[in-house]
Amino acid sequence: MRVSYSDGYYVPLPDDHPFPMGKFPALHRLLLQEGLIDAQDVMPPRQADWADLRRAHTSAYLDRLARGTLSDHAERRMGLPWYAERRMGLPWSKRLVYRSRLAVQGTINAAFMALTDGIAANLAGGTHHAFPDHGEGFCVLNDVAVAVRVLQSACWARRILIVDLDVHQGNANAAFFADDDSVFTFSMHGAKNYPFEKPPSSLDVPLDDETGDQTYLNTLKAYLPDTLDAVHPDLVFYLGGIDVASDDRFGRTDLTREGLHARDRYVLEQIRVRNLPVVLLLSGGYAETPTATADLHAIMHREAAGVFGTATRSVAS
Numbered sequence: 001m002r003v004s005y006s007d008g009y010y011v012p013l014p015d016d017h018p019f020p021m022g023k024f025p026a027l028h029r030l031l032l033q034e035g036l037i038d039a040q041d042v043m044p045p046r047q048a049d050w051a052d053l054r055r056a057h058t059s060a061y062l063d064r065l066a067r068g069t070l071s072d073h074a075e076r077r078m079g080l081p082w083y084a085e086r087r088m089g090l091p092w093s094k095r096l097v098y099r100s101r102l103a104v105q106g107t108i109n110a111a112f113m114a115l116t117d118g119i120a121a122n123l124a125g126g127t128h129h130a131f132p133d134h135g136e137g138f139c140v141l142n143d144v145a146v147a148v149r150v151l152q153s154a155c156w157a158r159r160i161l162i163v164d165l166d167v168h169q170g171n172a173n174a175a176f177f178a179d180d181d182s183v184f185t186f187s188m189h190g191a192k193n194y195p196f197e198k199p200p201s202s203l204d205v206p207l208d209d210e211t212g213d214q215t216y217l218n219t220l221k222a223y224l225p226d227t228l229d230a231v232h233p234d235l236v237f238y239l240g241g242i243d244v245a246s247d248d249r250f251g252r253t254d255l256t257r258e259g260l261h262a263r264d265r266y267v268l269e270q271i272r273v274r275n276l277p278v279v280l281l282l283s284g285g286y287a288e289t290p291t292a293t294a295d296l297h298a299i300m301h302r303e304a305a306g307v308f309g310t311a312t313r314s315v316a317s
């Protein structure tokens with residue numbers, strides 16, 4: 001399986017910052033170590049063009065990002081806006097903008113690779129809290145929104161399905177595509193988690209606090225197959241956030257490691273059996289350490305190896 005990844009995905013943050021930036025290089029190392037990808041499967045993206053970013057984001061926001069003229073409020077909101085401390089924001093830097101543009105292009109490239117190969121991944125992305133005119137919740141630019149517009153303008157895909165199983169509702173994706181019948185947004189998330197204002201997705205499935213494996217899987221099985229059949233998309237973006245795990249620092253649901261395996265296996269089997277191309281994206285995950293977080297993000301890749309036979313390019317072909 002080909003994956004988008006660049007060493008530039010990592011940007012140093014202050015030691016006590018809550019975002020586990022080290023998870024990106026850690027996941028890349030782990031997938032190579034486990035033989036889930038080969039070095040030649042890794043396709044480093046360049047930075048997304050400003051013109052492509054303007055397909056989804058406002059020029060005013062992009063100008064402020066490019067020039068470093070975001071307000072204090074905007075930087076705070078890009079992190080965890082409900083914390084009073086400024087350090088919980090996402091401080092602007094040239095490298096942060098560079099990183100964000102790389103990750104967007106990584107998702108665009110992974111989408112084209114998935115349409116060619118059946119499955120591909122970006123070892124980042126799924127930044128579903130980035131709105132047209134501002135960033136939120138550790139999301140600066142909305143990779144999926146930009147990728148959808150690029151694909152549609154190139155006539156590579158018309159109907160898109162976003163399956164968002166991050167514990168946080170995909171508020172910005174819901175807002176981006178609210179009036180767009182070509183994009184179906186499915187979000188299953190903690191009802192009481194951030195975002196506290198949830199613009200309606202095409203289908204929202206809220207979960208109670210402490211939802212465990214069995215209830216979670218039963219709920220997913222009640223909605224996902226029908227959604228895949230009804231939407232019949234040209235491409236699926238799978239946002240497999242692992243912040244649904246029981247020990248996640250920001251999640252309120254209680255999935256075990258086995259539950260995460262079962263979730264990802266089920267999602268991928270349902271997509272595979274319908275012969276739909278899929279892009280795997282990380283979205284959120286906040287385990288105790290970046291290494292532990294990467295290990296949980298790797299679960300979707302381990303399950304993809306089983307369901308799609310993606311362990312190496314030679315196995316896939």
Ligand SMILES: [Zn+2]
Pocket residue numbers: 166167168241243283284285
């Ligand atoms: Zn999340």
